[in-house]
Amino acid sequence: MSQPTSNRALYGIVAEYADDAALLAAAKAARSEGYTVMDAYSPVPVHGIYEAMGGTRTKLPLVTLLGGLAGLGGGLGLQVWVSAIEYPINVGGRPFLSWAAFFPVTFACTILGAALASLIGMLVMNNFPEPYHPIFNTPNFDAATKDRYFFCIEAADPKFDAESVRAFLKNTGAEAVSEVEP
Amino acid sequence: MEKIGKRGLGVGLVFGVLAIVGAVTQPAAFYQAYLLGYLFWLAIALGSLVTVMIHHVAGGAWLLVGRRIMEAAIRTLPLLAVLFIPVLLGMRYLYVWSIPEVMEADRYLQMKEIYLNVPFFVGRAILYFAVWIGLGWALTKWSYLQDSTKDPLLNQRMRIASGAGIVAYVLTATFASFDWMMSIDPHWFSSIYGPIFFVSQGLSALCFLLIVLVKLARYEPLSGAVTDDRYHSLGKWLFAAIMLWAYLMFSQFLIIWSGNLPEHIAWYQRRIGSEWKVLALLLTLLHFFLPFIILLSRFVKRKAGILFKIAIGLLIMRYLDLFWLIVPDLHEGDFVVHWLDFVVPIALGGIWLSVFARTLKDRPLLVLHDPRFEDLLKKEEGGRHDE
Numbered sequence: 001m002s003q004p005t006s007n008r009a010l011y012g013i014v015a016e017y018a019d020d021a022a023l024l025a026a027a028k029a030a031r032s033e034g035y036t037v038m039d040a041y042s043p044v045p046v047h048g049i050y051e052a053m054g055g056t057r058t059k060l061p062l063v064t065l066l067g068g069l070a071g072l073g074g075g076l077g078l079q080v081w082v083s084a085i086e087y088p089i090n091v092g093g094r095p096f097l098s099w100a101a102f103f104p105v106t107f108a109c110t111i112l113g114a115a116l117a118s119l120i121g122m123l124v125m126n127n128f129p130e131p132y133h134p135i136f137n138t139p140n141f142d143a144a145t146k147d148r149y150f151f152c153i154e155a156a157d158p159k160f161d162a163e164s165v166r167a168f169l170k171n172t173g174a175e176a177v178s179e180v181e182p
Numbered sequence: 183m184e185k186i187g188k189r190g191l192g193v194g195l196v197f198g199v200l201a202i203v204g205a206v207t208q209p210a211a212f213y214q215a216y217l218l219g220y221l222f223w224l225a226i227a228l229g230s231l232v233t234v235m236i237h238h239v240a241g242g243a244w245l246l247v248g249r250r251i252m253e254a255a256i257r258t259l260p261l262l263a264v265l266f267i268p269v270l271l272g273m274r275y276l277y278v279w280s281i282p283e284v285m286e287a288d289r290y291l292q293m294k295e296i297y298l299n300v301p302f303f304v305g306r307a308i309l310y311f312a313v314w315i316g317l318g319w320a321l322t323k324w325s326y327l328q329d330s331t332k333d334p335l336l337n338q339r340m341r342i343a344s345g346a347g348i349v350a351y352v353l354t355a356t357f358a359s360f361d362w363m364m365s366i367d368p369h370w371f372s373s374i375y376g377p378i379f380f381v382s383q384g385l386s387a388l389c390f391l392l393i394v395l396v397k398l399a400r401y402e403p404l405s406g407a408v409t410d411d412r413y414h415s416l417g418k419w420l421f422a423a424i425m426l427w428a429y430l431m432f433s434q435f436l437i438i439w440s441g442n443l444p445e446h447i448a449w450y451q452r453r454i455g456s457e458w459k460v461l462a463l464l465l466t467l468l469h470f471f472l473p474f475i476i477l478l479s480r481f482v483k484r485k486a487g488i489l490f491k492i493a494i495g496l497l498i499m500r501y502l503d504l505f506w507l508i509v510p511d512l513h514e515g516d517f518v519v520h521w522l523d524f525v526v527p528i529a530l531g532g533i534w535l536s537v538f539a540r541t542l543k544d545r546p547l548l549v550l551h552d553p554r555f556e557d558l559l560k561k562e563e564g565g566r567h568d569e
């Protein structure tokens with residue numbers, strides 16, 4: 001009837017579940033089967049799902065740190081340059097290079113740099129902006145924002161084979177399994 | 183813990199004898215050292231009191247495993263009240279305003295006499311200790327009562343008492359800092375001094391808690407309950423407390439530095455315009471920058487061994503901070519370090535630790551029947567990680 005699935009280009013195969021426990025179990029099972037490229041979609045946070053999918057620590061803290069250091073250097077540098085080098089003004093006889101007075105601005109710039117780097121870094125790492133995503137081709141995917149739980153093993157997975165993934169997902173108690181086009 | 187108690191008592195007695203010899207031969211040096219040591223150990227007990235109250239009001243899992251340790255520290259407050267008596271005996275060596283001849287010669291001080299006089303000073307101290315001991319007694323009693331009655335309503339009672347208690351603590355600790363530390367230089371004043379005093383106390387108490395917790399976590403019943411998540415929470419607290427300390431210390435400095443007024447700046451001239459600046463630099467680096475950079479890492483905050491070392495380092499820094507705040511004023515800015523400055527705090531510490539260890543042993547180490555603790559255990563069995 002249908003053509004062999006392996007010939008068709010696929011984004012991945014998606015399973016639909018009725019509760020978070022089934023989703024979590026599926027993620028753990030997929031991990032122990034050796035799959036590595038997968039994602040879960042849920043209307044509520046599911047504790048432990050990230051670890052179950054073998055998620056690693058994000059690099060975002062490093063981005064935040066670098067942003068903070070840039071803010072620190074920039075804020076301090078600007079003040080030193082302006083008040084000690086480019087346009088020195090005598091304020092109450094204090095030295096031009098008054099580090100105590102520079103401290104609050106430097107501190108604020110550090111926070112600003114770290115916050116901006118976190119926000120922008122987070123958006124970039126999440127591929128923002130991304131107007132099209134294949135996962136929305138999944139039938140009934142709207143329910144992922146209401147009461148259904150979806151789990152996708154993506155075709156990018158080195159171990160991906162449409163027949164065996166389909167069989168595997170059916171065994172995890174999925175209520176529906178569908179192939180999703182890119 | 184028993185061993186620590188006995189050893190503490192032994193050390194306390196040996197150093198106590200040395201301290202008494204010092205008290206007889208060099209009373210001025212003795213009372214200075216006594217005030218230092220006294221405030222150092224008082225900080226742990228009072229810091230524990232406010233940390234436990236914050237936990238009752240704010241909730242969360244972070245202090246559930248350590249609450250009994252802090253409660254034992256709180257219950258040493260009556261001992262600390264007794265240990266305050268030598269400070270009263272040595273007032274004329276510590277507080278120049280308590281000497282009538284000094285008062286008579288100084289018109290500026292006469293205007294402050296309505297607050298700075300010996301009877302009122304003693305009366306205030308009695309009031310502070312009454313408030314602290316009363317709060318500590320009620321909170322530890324209810325917490326213990328919950329072990330046998332399992333009454334969840336006790337949480338409500340502890341929460342209400344803590345809400346009022348935090349206000350009472352902040353007021354009494356602020357005035358205690360004015361009385362016991364700030365009035366050493368009666369001409370100088372700083373309104374941020376109170377917050378510096380009680381944030382430092384919270385920091386001392388956290389360090390002490392971490393040290394005891396890491397040691398006790400090797401044994402039952404704490405070994406199962408103290409997880410990496412608990413260390414992580416306490417590590418974050420430690421990180422926040424260091425930053426708050428640095429923030430307050432710097433705020434005071436910045437404002438006085440900017441103003442550059444004679445009646446304020448003298449206090450800093452004694453501390454950073456003299457040989458004491460070495461200590462100021464040391465505090466900046468080791469009380470703030472070094473632990474700040476180490477604690478930035480999430481990994482470190484979850485490692486008991488590293489937290490233990492940081493906590494010990496910070497407690498030493500707490501002592502040096504008190505040294506920097508108190509001693510320069512007593513020697514007009516001259517750099518003086520006396521052998522009694524170390525003997526007396528150790529003697530006091532030995533005595534305090536032995537009482538602490540005995541108090542801790544009296545009661546179960548975990549607040550097993552606090553409903554929040556039961557929730558926590560259930561959650562962790564389910565593999566969930568809530569902070």
